[in-house]
Amino acid sequence: MTVLYPGTFDPVTCGHLDIVRRASEIFSELVVAVSARSSKDLLFSTAERVGLVTQSLKESGITGVSVTSFDSLLIDIMRTTGARIFIRGLRANTDFEYEFQMHLANGKMAPEISGIYLMPSESNIYLSSTLVKEIASYGGSLSTFVTPCVEKALRRMFHDNSQTKGDR
């Protein structure tokens, strides 16, 4: 059974990887699906986000999980891949409101599709991509929040940007 874990992953964090690891222990065919678009401003391109998820899985020793990108409704990529279940992490009450709304909307459009929600481990409950980007922008330590390849990409992104700004 193919199960999708969709998200923006801008960038992927240890919180996401925690969900991937646990979902991959439950489901035999897990696909991380990186959404090309987001309502938020994106720091990394789709190709970069796919590359960082792929490399992070390797660095975390997670095997048997594939990575793809999509630029469509979630229900459309699910229909294309034949997946009937998607996974999402639920960190707090605030996530619940958003996830419930998405669940209802997806259910109206595609009643055959179901969501399964996993709680992150305690150490990742506060974590978000925004938090990680903010810490990176101040040059803070990221090693407990992201994999080495993501840390490197964030450093490069913020270092290069600050040089660009300084040059102007």
Ligand code: COA
């Ligand atoms: N640990 C740590 N952080 C987590 C997490 C976890 N387990 N799960 C989620 N997050 C954080 C992310 O870091 C991110 O933080 P940010 O808000 O600071 O950026 C936030 O929660 C959500 O990010 P993510 O999990 O990557 O998902 P998303 O909410 O950006 O993804 C889609 C949403 C892509 C699944 C949704 O927009 C979608 O389905 N899009 C396709 C179009 C569509 O069908 N739209 C209609 C839907 S009804």
